[in-house]
Amino acid sequence: MVRVASETLNSRVPEGPVDQIWDKHRFNMKLVNPANKRKFSVIVVGTGLAGGSAAASLAELGYEVKSFCFQDSPRRAHSIAAQGGINAAKNYPNDGDSIWRLFYDTVKGGDYRAREANVYRLAQVSNSIIDQCVAQGVPFAREYGGTLANRSFGGAQVSRTFYSRGQTGQQLLLGAYQAMMRQVQLGKVQMYARREMLELIVVEGVARGIIVRNLVTGQLETHTADAVVMCTGGYGNVYYLSTNAKGCNVTAAWRCHKQGAYFANPCYTQIHPTCIPVSGDYQSKLTLMSESLRNDGRVWVPKNAGDSRTPAEIPDEDRDYYLERRYPSFGNLVPRDVASRAAKERCDAGFGVGDTNLAVYLDFRDAIKRDGEDAIRKKYGNLFHMYHKITAEDPYKVPMRIFPAVHYTMGGLWVDYHLMSNLPGLFVLGEANFSDHGANRLGASALMQGLSDGYFVLPYTIGDHLATSQLPTVPEDHPACVAALQSAKGRIDQLLSVQGTRTVDSFHRNLGQIMWDNCGMARDKAGLESAVGQIQELREQFWKNVRVLGNGESFNQSLEKAGRVADFLEFGELLAKDALHREESCGGHFREEHQTDEGEAKRNDEAFNYVAAWEYHGVGEESTLHKEPLSFDNVPPATRSYK
Amino acid sequence: MSSELINLTLRVWRQSGPDSPGQFDNYQLNGVSTHMSFLEMLDVLNEQLIESGQESVAFDHDCREGICGTCSLMINGQAHGPDTATTTCQLHMRRFNDGDTVTIEPWRATAFPIVKDLVVDRSAFDRIISSGGYVSVNTGNAPDGNAIPVAGSQQEVAMDAAACIGCGACVAACKNASAMLFVSAKVSQLAILPQGQQERSERVVSMVSQMDDEGFGSCTNTSECEAACPAEISVSNIARLNREYLRASLCGRD
Numbered sequence: 001m002v003r004v005a006s007e008t009l010n011s012r013v014p015e016g017p018v019d020q021i022w023d024k025h026r027f028n029m030k031l032v033n034p035a036n037k038r039k040f041s042v043i044v045v046g047t048g049l050a051g052g053s054a055a056a057s058l059a060e061l062g063y064e065v066k067s068f069c070f071q072d073s074p075r076r077a078h079s080i081a082a083q084g085g086i087n088a089a090k091n092y093p094n095d096g097d098s099i100w101r102l103f104y105d106t107v108k109g110g111d112y113r114a115r116e117a118n119v120y121r122l123a124q125v126s127n128s129i130i131d132q133c134v135a136q137g138v139p140f141a142r143e144y145g146g147t148l149a150n151r152s153f154g155g156a157q158v159s160r161t162f163y164s165r166g167q168t169g170q171q172l173l174l175g176a177y178q179a180m181m182r183q184v185q186l187g188k189v190q191m192y193a194r195r196e197m198l199e200l201i202v203v204e205g206v207a208r209g210i211i212v213r214n215l216v217t218g219q220l221e222t223h224t225a226d227a228v229v230m231c232t233g234g235y236g237n238v239y240y241l242s243t244n245a246k247g248c249n250v251t252a253a254w255r256c257h258k259q260g261a262y263f264a265n266p267c268y269t270q271i272h273p274t275c276i277p278v279s280g281d282y283q284s285k286l287t288l289m290s291e292s293l294r295n296d297g298r299v300w301v302p303k304n305a306g307d308s309r310t311p312a313e314i315p316d317e318d319r320d321y322y323l324e325r326r327y328p329s330f331g332n333l334v335p336r337d338v339a340s341r342a343a344k345e346r347c348d349a350g351f352g353v354g355d356t357n358l359a360v361y362l363d364f365r366d367a368i369k370r371d372g373e374d375a376i377r378k379k380y381g382n383l384f385h386m387y388h389k390i391t392a393e394d395p396y397k398v399p400m401r402i403f404p405a406v407h408y409t410m411g412g413l414w415v416d417y418h419l420m421s422n423l424p425g426l427f428v429l430g431e432a433n434f435s436d437h438g439a440n441r442l443g444a445s446a447l448m449q450g451l452s453d454g455y456f457v458l459p460y461t462i463g464d465h466l467a468t469s470q471l472p473t474v475p476e477d478h479p480a481c482v483a484a485l486q487s488a489k490g491r492i493d494q495l496l497s498v499q500g501t502r503t504v505d506s507f508h509r510n511l512g513q514i515m516w517d518n519c520g521m522a523r524d525k526a527g528l529e530s531a532v533g534q535i536q537e538l539r540e541q542f543w544k545n546v547r548v549l550g551n552g553e554s555f556n557q558s559l560e561k562a563g564r565v566a567d568f569l570e571f572g573e574l575l576a577k578d579a580l581h582r583e584e585s586c587g588g589h590f591r592e593e594h595q596t597d598e599g600e601a602k603r604n605d606e607a608f609n610y611v612a613a614w615e616y617h618g619v620g621e622e623s624t625l626h627k628e629p630l631s632f633d634n635v636p637p638a639t640r641s642y643k
Numbered sequence: 644m645s646s647e648l649i650n651l652t653l654r655v656w657r658q659s660g661p662d663s664p665g666q667f668d669n670y671q672l673n674g675v676s677t678h679m680s681f682l683e684m685l686d687v688l689n690e691q692l693i694e695s696g697q698e699s700v701a702f703d704h705d706c707r708e709g710i711c712g713t714c715s716l717m718i719n720g721q722a723h724g725p726d727t728a729t730t731t732c733q734l735h736m737r738r739f740n741d742g743d744t745v746t747i748e749p750w751r752a753t754a755f756p757i758v759k760d761l762v763v764d765r766s767a768f769d770r771i772i773s774s775g776g777y778v779s780v781n782t783g784n785a786p787d788g789n790a791i792p793v794a795g796s797q798q799e800v801a802m803d804a805a806a807c808i809g810c811g812a813c814v815a816a817c818k819n820a821s822a823m824l825f826v827s828a829k830v831s832q833l834a835i836l837p838q839g840q841q842e843r844s845e846r847v848v849s850m851v852s853q854m855d856d857e858g859f860g861s862c863t864n865t866s867e868c869e870a871a872c873p874a875e876i877s878v879s880n881i882a883r884l885n886r887e888y889l890r891a892s893l894c895g896r897d
Contacts, residue, residue: 057782077712135785137778137838139802146792178777185773245705279678391732555759
C-alpha cells in the first residue's frame with residue numbers, strides 16, 4: 001500500500017478568474033527595490049532555454065547570477081536539438097487562434113492532468129516570447145512580405161508554430177545564450193562550464209547552494225547563494241536509448257529530491273512517434289524526425305502483414321494509412337501519445353516494416369507530387385539530410401522508416417504557481433519541473449515553456465521569495481555546506497572503490513531495457529512489479545560489480561557516467577512505482593488494464609485527478625505520496641477525441 | 644540496408660593532461676558494423692579498453708545528431724572526417740573499408756588547448772560571443788514580432804549564417820588556426836538583420852579584437868574552413884566581415 005500524506009499540497013494558485021490571476025498576482029507579489037537587487041545572488045543550474053533565459057533576465061534586473069552547466073559551453077545544452085518550432089497565440093494567420101484556444105489545446109493535449117492556472121499563464125506570455133526572440137535577432141521563417149510565418153503541429157487545428165527551418169531550438173537557445181553572454185561581459189553573470197551539480201545545500205529548510213564537481217580538475221566546489229534555480233532538463237535517459245543528448249541526466253533533480261524536494265508524476269513520459277528505428281545493439285541514442293514532417297508526410301503500413309514488396313511497389317489500395325483511417329479529423333496530426341500507440345498497435349499486430357518489423361512508413365510521395373521536391377526541401381531539407389546520413393536512404397525517393405522513441409518527460413520536481421518547490425528557495429524551470437504539460441506535451445510547447453519560465457515567470461516570482469525571506473549569510477564552512485561536500489565526495493569514493501568487472505554503460509543499457517519493456521508505451525501491473533524487482537537487483541549488482549577506472553581528481557568521463565547511472569538506478573524505481581500506483585491511462589501513461597473498447601486511453605477522474613508528488617525516505621524505502629488535487633473549472637474534462 | 648562487419652586499426656592521440664606529452668596509441672578493433680556511427684565505434688573501443696583494465700579514450704560528444712557542436716575529432720587529417728556537411732557524430736562506419744587504419748586526433752590550435760586525449764578547451768569562442776555577438780535588448784523591451792519586418796530573402800541569408808554550431812572545425816582545418824569563419828557567421832547574421840543595426844560597428848570591432856586576443860591566426864583565404872564546416876557556413880561571410888570591419892573603421896562607431 002502506498003503511504004499517503006494526510007495534507008494536500010498547496011499550489012499557491014491565487015483565487016479568481018483564470019485569465020486575470022497572473023496580472024493581479026504580479027501586483028500582489030513583493031518587489032525587490034532596484035538598488036537592493038545587487039545584494040542578492042542566485043544560482044542557476046543548466047543553460048538550456050529555461051536556464052539561459054533565466055540567467056540573462058535575472059542579471060538584467062540586477063541580481064548577481066552564477067550559472068552552471070556540465071557541457072564545455074553553455075551554448076550546447078540540449079534545447080539546441082529541438083527541431084520543429086515554438087507555439088504562440090499570436091493568431092497572425094487569422095485562423096481562429098487565441099490565448100484561450102492555446103490554453104484549451106494544451107490542457108486537453110495534457111489529458112487533463114496539468115494545472116490550469118499555470119497553463120493559462122503559459123499561453124498568456126507565449127506572445128511576448130516571440131517578440132523577445134525576434135528582437136534578439138532569432139531568424140524565424142518569414143513570408144515574402146517580411147512577416148513571420150507559421151506552420152501546424154500535432155494536437156491543434158490552427159497554425160501557431162513559429163520556426164527557423166528545422167533548427168528552431170538552436171536559434172532560440174543561441175538567442176538566450178547570447179543574452180546571457182552579454183551579462184557575462186557586463187559582470188552580472190559568472191559562468192561556470194564543465195561543472196556538474198552533485199548536491200543541494202539546504203540550510204534550515206531553505207535551499208542555499210550547491211556542490212559541483214569541476215569536470216576538468218575533479219575538484220569539488222561549494223557555491224552558496226540566496227536562491228537556487230534548477231533548469232536541468234528531463235530524465236528520458238533512464239531508458240538509455242532516447243532522443244536526449246548523451247549527457248542528459250536526472251542527477252541534479254534527484255539530488256534535490258533526496259534533500260526533500262518532491263518529485264511529481266515521474267511516470268508521465270513522452271514517447272515521440274517519429275524517430276529513426278534502432279539498428280543494432282551498439283546503438284547509443286535515437287534520432288528524432290520532427291513532428292512538423294507530419295504536416296506533409298503520410299503514415300502507413302502495408303494492409304497485408306509481411307508484404308515483402310518495396311514501398312514504391314505497394315499501390316494505395318494495399319496501404320493502410322492508419323492514422324487517417326482511425327482519426328479522420330486530425331489524421332496524421334494527432335498528438336504524439338496517440339500517434340505512438342497507433343504505431344505500436346500496428347507493429348504488435350504484425351504489420352511493421354523494415355528488417356526488425358519495428359517501423360512504419362512516413363511517406364512524402366504525395367506531397368512531393370503536389371508541391372514539388374524543391375518546396376519540400378525548403379521546409380525539411382536538413383531533416384531529410386539527417387535521415388539520409390544515418391540510414392543511407394534518400395527520403396525524397398523512398399519513404400522514411402520511423403518508430404516511437406523516448407523523447408520528453410512531463411514529470412519533474414514539484415513546483416507551486418511560483419515555480420518554487422516545496423523546499424523554499426529552490427525554483428525549478430523548464431522540463432525539470434512538472435507543471436504545464438500534464439500527462440502529455442503537445443509539439444512545439446517545450447520551447448514555449450522553457451522560455452516562459454525563464455524570461456517571464458521566474459523574474460517576478462523569485463523577487464517575492466527574496467523580498468519576504470530571512471536569508472542570513474551562509475559561509476562556505478557552514479555545517480550544511482561541509483556535510484553536502486562530504487556526501488558528494490563520499491559517493492565518488494564509493495564509485496571508485498567498487499572495482500568490479502562490468503562497465504557503466506552495460507548497466508545503463510540493462511536498466512534502459514527494463515524500463516522500455518515494462519514502463520514504455522504500454523504498461524501493466526505485472527510488468528511494473530517485475531520492473532521494480534529487476535531495478536532493485538540491478539542496483540545491487542551495480543554497487544557490487546561496476547568498474548570505474550581512473551581517479552576522482554582528474555577529467556574522468558567514466559566517473560561522470562557512473563554517478564549519473566547510479567542515480568538513474570534509484571530514480572527508475574520511483575518511475576515504475578508511480579506508474580504502478582496510477583491505475584488509469586492518461587496521456588503518455590497507458591495502462592493496458594485501462595482502455596476503451598477502441599484501445600484509447602481511459603482516465604479515471606474520480607480517483608486520480610491529482611498530481612502525485614513523492615517524498616523521499618531513503619534508497620529502496622517506500623516514498624510518501626503527497627497529492628495536489630486538480631480542478632478544471634475552465635476546460636471541463638472530457639474524453640480526448642481526435643476522431 | 645544490410646550491415647557488414649569490418650576490422651580497423653585505430654591510431655588514437657592519447658594525452659593525460661594539458662601539460663603532459665602525448666603520443667599515438669594503436670588499437671585493433673574488429674567486427675565493427677558499418678551501420679555504427681563513428682562515435683558508437685569509439686564507444687565500443689572504450690568498452691573494450693575498460694574491460695581490459697585500461698582507461699577509456701576521452702572525447703567530447705553530446706547530442707549525437709549534429710547540432711550541439713560538442714563533438715570534434717580530426718579523422719585521417721580531416722576535421723569531422725571525410726564527408727562534407729557532416730559532424731563526427733553523424734559520420735557512419737560505412738564510409739570506411741575493412742583493414743583501414745584510422746588516425747584520430749584532437750582539434751589542434753593554440754587557442755584550443757588540450758584538456759585530455761581528444762578533448763580540447765573551446766571557451767575562447769564563448770569569450771568572442773561575450774565581446775559583442777548579441778543584440779542588446781533586455782527581456783521585456785521587445786515590440787510586436789511583426790513590427791520588425793524582415794524580407795524572406797534577407798532572412799534566409801541571415802539563417803544560413805546563424806546555422807553555425809560553434810564546433811571549431813573551421814579553426815582546426817585552417818593552417819593558420821584562424822577563427823574568421825566562426826566570427827564572421829555571427830557578425831553576418833546580425834549585420835544583415837534590422838535588429839542588429841544599432842550595434843553593427845561596435846560589434847564587429849569588439850569581436851575581431853577578442854578573436855585576436857585569444858591567439859587565433861589570421862585568415863589567408865584558403866577556404867579550408869568552408870570545406871570542413873558541417874553547417875555549410877560560406878566564406879562569403881568572411882568577405883562580409885571584412886567589409887563590416889572596414890566600414891566600422893572608416894565610419895567610426897556610430
